[in-house]
Amino acid sequence: MDLRKVEESGGGIGLVENKGVVTSSLGGDRGKGEVDSSRALQSFLDNIPIDTIPGIRNSSPVLEIKSDDCVQDVIRLLYDKNVSGAPIVGNVNSDFKEFVDRDVGFIEFSSMVLWCLEEFEKVKLESKSNFLGFLSMLEQTSQIGGTKIGELAKSFLWEPFFPVQVADSLFHVLMLFSKHHRLKVVPVVESSNSRVIGFITQSAVVQLLLQSCGLEWFDQIAERALSEFG
Template sequence: MEESKMMDFRKLEDVMKQPEDFSVVDEKESVVSNFMADLKHHQLDPGSALQMFLDHIPISSIPGIKNSPVVELNAEDRVKDAIHLLYEKNVSGAPIADVVDPDTIIGRFSDRYVGYIDLAGMVLWSLEECEKAPVQTRGTGGDENGKGSIFTMLEDNPRIGQAKVGELAKSYLWDPFFPVHLDDTLFHVLLLLSNHHRLQVVPVIDRSNFQGIGFVTQNAVIQLLLQSSGLEWFDSIADKTLSEFRFENEERVDLVYGDRSLAEALHILRGSRVGVVAVVNRENKKVIGCIRKSDVYLLLENNELLGDRKSVAVGEFIHTETAKENSDGTIERDLGALFAAGALQLRNNFRPKMDSPVTTKRAALSSKP
């Protein structure tokens, strides 16, 4: 047993080794040392061992956590301008800063930032609001002359385009906002993500000036967890089948048949609690792909696709990015590329393709859209 533990410790040291430009290198000795010391005094089950391991990894050791300036939105910003800014900056979301007198800030981060909003949420909201408009605007499918962009649609409907970002809180478009600090641990982030199902992004702030300096995403946490592969106590958890975990039953899965329109899929996506809709083959009920909030930006890059969303089948849409150069749908990727400035990138070649879904061994779904 002792020999097995020592081999496990040596594997742990290998896990913590990263290229020298990563800050995790500076932490690896203390992380390994403290972790090994704690284990010597505890007989831990795999779950507790993993928890202890994660609680020894500070957020500051995540590669590239401070490599990119944080784009901010103001609660007084207009929706059209906010969408344009995030699109131009190639970021999928931003924290929302409240309009306050600097002299009234008493040193709490929450006094400055009041929420987080993503580009996809604003685009989906704008599309649905434009659909409700008494007069169809360019890009909604009501015109016969060409296809308008999302920005053209918002110009044609100033009530929507000129709406303030702060007002969208009433439409539940703001995501939960739970900031963390560099000296918090990865386990703390994992608890936040697991306890708040709508939470996709955790902002990281600097205690000294209360400014946002980066983000930790769900995907980043998963990739870091995968670095524990090879450790006995981690593999005993990772090797379990998905059916052994108490996920929500399939009656609550958001899905759409591949022959339905993209517009219908977008409508379902807007109401999705997890930000993804499974695309299912109508004949054999097998999952053939998925459409995620992170894919909505494609509508901003293709005005024709935006205008034809009521006639384009979602099964066709999921192949839109298949021909992207350098696209890598595998789960094993370079950590530096994953974390360095790319956590919130719209155009991200490391994101799995829409037509390459991850499924369980149970290929058929019995629920209907």
Template sequence: MASKPELERLVSATERTVLEKKELVMNNIEEENKNLQAPDGEEIKGGGLQPTEALKQFFNHVSLFSAPGISNAEVVELSMTDTIGAAIEKLFIQKVMGAPVRDPHQTGSLPLTDQYVGLLDFASLVLWALEVSTMASSFRWGPFFPVRPEDTLLHVLLILSKHRLKAVPVVDAESSKCVRAFITQNVALHLLLQCEGLPWFETIAGKEIRNAGFETEYNAEQLVFVHGDETLVTALHAMWKYRISGVPILDRPSKRLIGNIRYCDLLILLEDAQVFSKRNELLAQDFLKEHADDDGDHLQGTPLQEDFGAAISAAALSLANVKTPPMQDPVTFSSSDTMKEAMQKLFRARSDRGFIVDDVAS
């Protein structure tokens, strides 16, 4: 049985994979269970090392080097001197949904965080340029909260949660471009699912969605959606106004969820001149139907963790090698699904969003 200092040393070993570290924690808990006397024959769960302690040790010793693709990233960067049009064109050609913006006037002697002014995402640029909302005096910059490869997964999870970010840039002074990769929500989910079997994970992930605080009257009142008989530009306006990366589309008579329009779908507007020109009169439901077959073959079967890890590499927020679920096939959950089942559904669908539906309205 490993002592706590010894366990911390083993878990923190950078050459070990996430799965190997999980086994170390699991084996330690099992060994401590064997050496404890349970009253009246009861099974002691967790042993001397409580699940919460395993959580702290595990996540606080899993470096970002464990993230898939972080070692071979190719991040696209923008400059403050780029025009809006040039930035949209560059991100569109590269099929990149976001990029850090460097200030060319700052010297390399400054800290890395001072060399970048923020993050820009492709969809927000397009929405701003299309004037789907009242034209703002300046563009909405995304915050720049960088981490380093040696930082831990726990640190990244706290940043993603606290600031409601989709991705966190990983900076490295040895990289020619400094920002070497991104840790996205999908990457974090990928790593979390490898923790299956740890007692703390099973305790939390085993809770039903109905008990996780998602279904409240406040959330219901704040739900943003667009009816299928409203125009495509209405959906785009909703995404810009409420700063959301996707909007559910409901059938007005039945209130059924018939699809969702996401940031990544804005690529269609630039790829299809006809859709671009019809955006003010094209109905959202017709937009879904017209492009139902565009990505229908993207999700054949269940991806292996290794394949999915490579596809959603922590690299450049790229869509080039990542297949997304069709707009007409959004990920849905029932109230009785567990958190673990919800995570697995998102993982299999390669999606960063899902919707809780009931048995009546669906």
């Protein structure tokens, strides 16, 4: 998604009307610069719905894991599917599933692998160089490979599950990342059934913002020192 083209064309999401607000916010009294620049950026980002970002909707159903799944099974599953992480589904009583959130967290493939390597070190096991050797070691050490995903929450390996809906804005996503420092991935859910349909990562947001380079008002904000924004 090229944000420069979005601004030029309007993108059907009201950016044309806000372009004047953004431009005028950058002019005027320098003493109001900190507030006006922030407002200009917010106005722009708040008019980019998540649903307009390419790649948000996965072509296939999102892979989910259960809190009582074993670490070795989940690592193998994510490895086979070439997936970097997955939402964790908690055990919810069928009588209350309509009123309770199914998803309780998100865990990354890399976090589980690092945890296993640390546990191997504790029991004086040396990880083999290839990944298949790593999986074999998990099978041979049930105290590690057989650990339930739910147990990893005690090691703070879960990321909090703060979903956004497809109608939310990019600004809303940025606010979540800024307020929750452990958060690296934000799940995107359907408003009708709360099913996860895709993800937004911190790196994806950064790449998206980098495409704003070349917009005059954006460059004026980007070139200012952080100290000027308080």
